[in-house]
Amino acid sequence: MKDTVKQIVEKYSKDKTRLMDILIETQEAFGFISSEAIEVMSVMLNMSKVDVEQTISFYHFFSTKPRGEYAIYLNDSAVAHMFGRQAVKEAFEKETGIRFGEVTPDGKIGLFNTACIGMNDQEPAAIINNKVFTRLTPYRVGEIIRCIRSGCKVDELINESYGDGKNQLPSLRAMVSSNIRRKGMILSDDYVYGTVTSEVLPKMSPEAVIAEIKHSHIRGRGGAGFPTGLKWEFCRRSKGEKHYVICNADEGEPGTFKDRVILTEKPELVFEGMAIAGYAIGGDEGILYLRYEYRYMKEYLEQVLDEMRNKNLLGKNIAGIEGFDFDIRIQFGAGAYVCGEESALLESLEGKRGEPRDKPPFPVEKGYLNQPTIINNVETFATAVRIVQNGGEWFTQFGTEDSTGTKILSISGDCMFPGVYEVNWGFNVNDMLNMVGAYDVQAVQVGGPSGTLIGPDEFNRTLGYSDLSTGGSMIVFGKQRNLLSDVVLNFMEFFIEESCGSCSTCRNMTQVMANKLKKILKGKGVVKDLEDLRSWSKVLQASRCGLGQTAGNPIISSLKNFRHLYEEFIQKEKDFDEGFDLVAAVQDSCKYVGRVPNFHHH
Amino acid sequence: MSNLIKFKIDGVECMTERGKFIVEAALENGIFIPTLCNMPGVKPKGSCRICTVKINGRLMTSCTTPVADGMEVESNSTEINELRKSIVELLFVSGNHFCPACEKSGNCELQALGYLYQMMVPRYPYEFPLREVDADSPYIIKDQNRCILCKRCIKTIKDEQGRSLFAFRDRGHRLEVVLDKELAAEMTPELAELAMKNCPVGSILVKEKGFVEPIGKRKFDKTAIGSDVKL
Numbered sequence: 001m002k003d004t005v006k007q008i009v010e011k012y013s014k015d016k017t018r019l020m021d022i023l024i025e026t027q028e029a030f031g032f033i034s035s036e037a038i039e040v041m042s043v044m045l046n047m048s049k050v051d052v053e054q055t056i057s058f059y060h061f062f063s064t065k066p067r068g069e070y071a072i073y074l075n076d077s078a079v080a081h082m083f084g085r086q087a088v089k090e091a092f093e094k095e096t097g098i099r100f101g102e103v104t105p106d107g108k109i110g111l112f113n114t115a116c117i118g119m120n121d122q123e124p125a126a127i128i129n130n131k132v133f134t135r136l137t138p139y140r141v142g143e144i145i146r147c148i149r150s151g152c153k154v155d156e157l158i159n160e161s162y163g164d165g166k167n168q169l170p171s172l173r174a175m176v177s178s179n180i181r182r183k184g185m186i187l188s189d190d191y192v193y194g195t196v197t198s199e200v201l202p203k204m205s206p207e208a209v210i211a212e213i214k215h216s217h218i219r220g221r222g223g224a225g226f227p228t229g230l231k232w233e234f235c236r237r238s239k240g241e242k243h244y245v246i247c248n249a250d251e252g253e254p255g256t257f258k259d260r261v262i263l264t265e266k267p268e269l270v271f272e273g274m275a276i277a278g279y280a281i282g283g284d285e286g287i288l289y290l291r292y293e294y295r296y297m298k299e300y301l302e303q304v305l306d307e308m309r310n311k312n313l314l315g316k317n318i319a320g321i322e323g324f325d326f327d328i329r330i331q332f333g334a335g336a337y338v339c340g341e342e343s344a345l346l347e348s349l350e351g352k353r354g355e356p357r358d359k360p361p362f363p364v365e366k367g368y369l370n371q372p373t374i375i376n377n378v379e380t381f382a383t384a385v386r387i388v389q390n391g392g393e394w395f396t397q398f399g400t401e402d403s404t405g406t407k408i409l410s411i412s413g414d415c416m417f418p419g420v421y422e423v424n425w426g427f428n429v430n431d432m433l434n435m436v437g438a439y440d441v442q443a444v445q446v447g448g449p450s451g452t453l454i455g456p457d458e459f460n461r462t463l464g465y466s467d468l469s470t471g472g473s474m475i476v477f478g479k480q481r482n483l484l485s486d487v488v489l490n491f492m493e494f495f496i497e498e499s500c501g502s503c504s505t506c507r508n509m510t511q512v513m514a515n516k517l518k519k520i521l522k523g524k525g526v527v528k529d530l531e532d533l534r535s536w537s538k539v540l541q542a543s544r545c546g547l548g549q550t551a552g553n554p555i556i557s558s559l560k561n562f563r564h565l566y567e568e569f570i571q572k573e574k575d576f577d578e579g580f581d582l583v584a585a586v587q588d589s590c591k592y593v594g595r596v597p598n599f600h601h602h
Numbered sequence: 603m604s605n606l607i608k609f610k611i612d613g614v615e616c617m618t619e620r621g622k623f624i625v626e627a628a629l630e631n632g633i634f635i636p637t638l639c640n641m642p643g644v645k646p647k648g649s650c651r652i653c654t655v656k657i658n659g660r661l662m663t664s665c666t667t668p669v670a671d672g673m674e675v676e677s678n679s680t681e682i683n684e685l686r687k688s689i690v691e692l693l694f695v696s697g698n699h700f701c702p703a704c705e706k707s708g709n710c711e712l713q714a715l716g717y718l719y720q721m722m723v724p725r726y727p728y729e730f731p732l733r734e735v736d737a738d739s740p741y742i743i744k745d746q747n748r749c750i751l752c753k754r755c756i757k758t759i760k761d762e763q764g765r766s767l768f769a770f771r772d773r774g775h776r777l778e779v780v781l782d783k784e785l786a787a788e789m790t791p792e793l794a795e796l797a798m799k800n801c802p803v804g805s806i807l808v809k810e811k812g813f814v815e816p817i818g819k820r821k822f823d824k825t826a827i828g829s830d831v832k833l
Contacts, residue, residue: 046763046764048761048765048767048782048785049783049784050766050767050768050769050771050780050781050782051765051766053769054770057770057772057773058770058772336773358647358648358663358667360667496774497774499773499774500774501751501770501772501773501775501776502647502649502751502753503648503649503651504649504650504651504652504692504693504750504751505651505692507696508692508693508696510774510775511696511775512695512726512727515727536688536725536726538685539685539689539692542651542654543651544648544649579727
C-alpha cells in the first residue's frame with residue numbers, strides 16, 4: 001500500500017495543492033484512506049497528519065475506514081423520497097443485512113446516504129463504485145445485491161438499456177437519461193463546435209470578445225447572476241503571473257441536473273467557451289471542477305478534450321492564432337455542496353477544505369493560487385460561444401430586458417415529463433407547469449432549497465433575475481405531498497449536513513431552526529415559535545457565503561407562503577411549551593432501574 | 603496620493619492608513635469592535651462573525667474588510683448589537699460552557715462578551731452536545747465542550763517546520779478542532795503555553811496549570827472587555 005501511495009504523491013510532484021487528486025486516487029485504489037496512507041502523505045507533503053485529515057474529513061466521499069468493495073450511495077434528496085426511496089432503502093438493508101452507514105462483515109458491500117446526485121428526473125438513484133443506477137425498485141435492488149454476491153463486476157450489474165443521447169457512447173455506457181425536452185440556442189444541434197474558435201476568433205481582439213459579452217448583458221447562470229462581461233473585464237485588467245479560467249461544474253443544488261446534461265450532450269461547447277474566455281482574459285489554463293457524483297463521465301470528457309486537442313481547438317496557437325494557447329484539465333470534487341460557492345471551490349482546487357474565502361479580495365483579483373481567476377457556470381461558458389458567434393446584440397432579443405437569453409431548467413418532482421428544458425427568460429411558472437404536464441400542483445420550489453417555495457397564487461410570476469431568480473432547479477410538489485415534513489425538513493437537514501461549519505451562524509442556526517421545526521411537527525409548537533423562527537433566522541444573514549445566508553430559506557419561505565401548514569401543528573390553548581418530553585427523557589433511567597414511572601401522580 | 607484615508611464609524615470621523623482592516627483602524631481611533639476569532643498580526647478568517655458591521659446596507663466582518671476612503675461603518679447600533687448578542691448566545695448553546703467551573707473564567711473572551719451584551723439566559727434552547735476531553739497529550743488538554751471553533755490555534759500553533767498542531771475535523775455541526783498526537787507529544791512548553799494563551803476560551807489548557815491567577819485578578823473580572831480601548 002505504502003508504495004502505491006508514494007507513487008500517487010510523486011505523480012503529483014509532492015504538490016500540496018493537488019491533495020484532492022492524491023486523496024481521490026488513494027481512495028479509489030483501496031476503497032478508503034488508511035492511517036498508513038495518511039502517514040506517507042504527511043511525510044512527503046510535510047504536513048501534520050491532522051492537517052491531511054482535515055481535508056479528508058471535509059468531503060463526503062473520502063473515508064478513513066473501508067467503505068466496502070461495492071460502496072453504494074443512495075440519493076437522499078426530497079424527490080428521491082417522493083419516488084419510492086424508502087422502499088428501495090429497506091430493500092438494500094434487507095438484502096444486505098446491514099443498515100445504512102455500515103459495511104457488511106465480509107467487507108463486500110457498504111450502504112451510505114448521499115445528498116442529491118443530480119438525477120432528480122430519474123429517481124430513486126444510487127451510485128455504486130462511480131456508476132450511476134437510476135429508477136431503482138426493490139426488485140432491482142435484490143438483483144443487484146445478488147449479482148454482487150455472485151461476483152459480478154460493477155458494469156455487469158447493469159441490465160437496463162443505456163440512456164438516451166450520448167449516454168450510449170462506449171466511453172460513457174450510462175443508464176442515465178439526458179431527457180432533453182426543449183431545445184434553444186445552447187442545446188440546439190445546429191452549431192458545429194469549433195466554428196467560433198476557427199472562424200470568428202481570428203478576426204476579433206480579446207477586448208472585442210469582452211465587449212460582445214458585455215453587450216449581451218448575460219449574467220451568470222449558476223444562480224448569483226453577476227454580469228459575465230464585467231467579470232471577464234475585471235479579470236483581464238487584474239495583474240498576475242497567470243490568469244485562470246475555471247468552470248464550475250459542482251452543481252449540487254438539490255434538483256439541478258442541467259449541467260450534467262450539458263456536459264453529456266454538449267461538452268465541446270463548454271470547453272470551447274472556456275477557451276474563448278481564456279483568449280479574452282489572457283489565460284492559458286482552464287480547469288473544469290466537476291462534482292464527484294459525475295465521476296462516471298471522466299473517461300468520456302477526457303476523450304472529448306483529446307479530440308479537441310487533435311483538432312487544435314485546444315493546445316498551442318489555437319486556430320492558427322499566434323500565442324493563443326489554452327488547455328483544460330478536469331479536477332474532481334469529493335462530495336461537498338459548499339464547493340459550488342466559487343471561493344470554496346478555489347480552496348478545494350488548492351487541495352484544502354472547501355471553506356469559502358472572505359471577500360474582498362474577489363477571485364478576479366486573487367483567485368486560484370492567488371492569481372486573477374474567472375469562475376463561471378457550465379451553462380455560462382456554453383452560452384458565451386453563441387454570443388461571440390452571433391454578437392451581443394443578437395443575444396438581447398431573447399429573454400427580457402434585465403434577463404437576456406435563455407435558461408436551461410432542471411424540472412423534477414410531480415410532473416409527467418421531468419427533464420431539461422431550455423426556455424427564454426421571462427417564462428412564467430404557469431406556462432412551465434403546463435409545459436411539463438404538472439396538474440394539481442401545491443407548490444413549486446424555485447431555485448432549489450436555497451431559493452423560494454411558492455404556491456398557486458404566485459404561479460403567474462416570471463423567471464428572471466428581477467422576479468424569480470433561479471440557477472435552474474425547479475421542483476414541483478403535488479397536492480398529496482406533506483411540504484413541511486417531507487420537503488422543508490429534508491432541505492434543512494441538507495443544509496446542516498452541507499455547511500462547512502466555519503461561520504458560527506450557519507453552523508449553529510441551521511440546527512437551532514431545524515430543531516424548532518421538529519418541535520412544531522411533533523405538535524409541541526406554540527405561536528411564538530413561528531415568530532422565533534422568523535426573527536432568529538436573520539442571524540444567518542451575517543454568514544460569509546451564499547450557502548449560509550440562504551440556509552434558512554426552506555423555513556423562511558414556507559413560513560411566508562404556507563403559514564397555514566405550520567398553524568395546523570400549533571397548540572392553540574398554550575402560550576408556552578418548552579418542548580420537553582418527560583416520558584422520553586426518563587425512559588433510559590427507568591429501564592435501567594426497572595421502574596414504571598407514574599406521570600399522573602403529583 | 604496621501605496614504606491616509608478618512609472614514610466614519612457610527613458617525614464619528616476616523617482616520618487611518620490605506621489597507622488596514624476596519625477592526626484595527628477602529629482600535630487606532632479609540633473604538634472597540636468585539637472579536638473572537640481575530641488576532642492582531644494573523645491573517646483573518648471572519649469565522650466567528652462577532653465583528654460584523656453594516657456598510658452600505660450590507661453586513662460585513664470588520665476583521666476581513668479593509669477600510670475604504672469615505673466608508674461609513676455602522677457598528678454600535680441596536681441592530682448590530684442584537685446580532686452580536688445572538689451570536690454569543692448561539693456559541694453558548696452549541697457547546698457546554700459552565701463558567702463557574704472553568705479555569706479560564708475571568709480571562710475568557712466569550713464570557714466577557716456575554717457580560718458585555720448582558721446575556722441572561724440564551725434565547726435558544728441548549729443543545730447539551732456530547733463532547734470529549736482529549737487529555738492524551740503530555741502537555742495540554744483539549745476540551746471540546748468549550749471550543750468555539752475560532753481557528754486561532756490552527757492558524758498560530760505550528761512546529762519549526764511549519765506544520766499545524768491543530769486542525770479541523772469533519773464539517774458543519776459536527777466540526778471539531780483536533781490536536782495532532784505525534785506533534786503534540788513533541789511540543790515545547792513554550793508552545794503549549796502559547797496555545798493556551800491564544801485560545802479565547804478555556805478549550806486549550808496547559809496541564810497542571812489551571813488556576814495561576816486568582817479570581818478577582820483576572821482580565822475581565824472588574825472591567826468589561828474593550829473598556830481599555832481609548833484614544
